[in-house]
Amino acid sequence: MTNMNLYSRGDKLFVIVNMVLIALFTISTLYPFIYIASLSLSTGFEARAGNVVLTPVGFTIEAYKQVLSEPLFWSSYANTFIYTIGGTLMSLAFIIPGAYALSRPQLYGRRFWNLMVAFTMWFNAGLIPFFLNMRDLGLLDSYFGIIIGFAVNGFNIILLRNFFEGIPQSFEEAARMDGANELQVLWKVFVPLTVSSIN
Incomplete structure (x- = not known):
C-alpha cells in the first residue's frame, strides 16, 4: 500500500479522483453482468415487469433447467x-x-x-x-x-x-553452432521468443 504522506496535496487529490473514476468505471462495466445474472435467476413475470434491478426477484433456476435440457x-x-x-x-x-x-x-x-x-x-x-x-x-x-x-x-x-x-540473428547462429537444424531453430528459438505475438 502506498504511503499517502509522501504525496503533496495536489497529488493526493489526483490519486483520490483517479480511484473514484476507476471505481465508477468498474461498477459500470460489472453491472450489466450482475443484472443479467439476477434476471436469469428471477421469475419470468418479475423480469418482464422490469422489477429486477440488482438482485433476483422471486428466485428460481427454472431458466437454467430449461436451457440445460435443450x-x-x-x-x-x-x-x-x-x-x-x-x-x-x-x-x-x-x-x-x-x-x-x-x-x-x-x-x-x-x-x-x-x-x-x-x-x-x-x-x-x-x-x-x-x-x-x-x-x-x-x-x-x-x-x-x-x-x-x-x-x-x-x-x-x-x-x-x-x-x-x-529476432537477433545471433540467437539463430548460436543455435546452429549447437547443431540445431531448421526445424529446431524454429521450435526452440523462434517460437518461444514470439509467444506474445502468437497469443
Whole structure:
C-alpha cells in the first residue's frame, strides 16, 4: 500500500479522483453482468415487469433447467470447443511455418511469395466464390470445412513474419553452432521468443 504522506496535496487529490473514476468505471462495466445474472435467476413475470434491478426477484433456476435440457445447447457448446481448439491448432500449424519461411533471407523468390501473401489481403474473392469453392471441394456442412476454410490469414502471417525478422540473428547462429537444424531453430528459438505475438 502506498504511503499517502509522501504525496503533496495536489497529488493526493489526483490519486483520490483517479480511484473514484476507476471505481465508477468498474461498477459500470460489472453491472450489466450482475443484472443479467439476477434476471436469469428471477421469475419470468418479475423480469418482464422490469422489477429486477440488482438482485433476483422471486428466485428460481427454472431458466437454467430449461436451457440445460435443450439438446441444441450442448451441441452448440461442442461446436464452440471444436472450432475454437481445432481452428486455433490448424491455424498455428499453417501460419507459424509459413511466417518462418517468409522471414528467411535465403528463401528463393522471397519477395514474390511475400507479395502473394499480401495480395490476399488487398483482393478478396468474396463470399460467393468462397462458398462455391467449398462446395466444389465437398467441404460444406463439416467441421473440417470450417476449420480449414479459415485456417490461414495473410495478415497473421505477415504479422508473425515481422516478429521473426525482429529476432537477433545471433540467437539463430548460436543455435546452429549447437547443431540445431531448421526445424529446431524454429521450435526452440523462434517460437518461444514470439509467444506474445502468437497469443
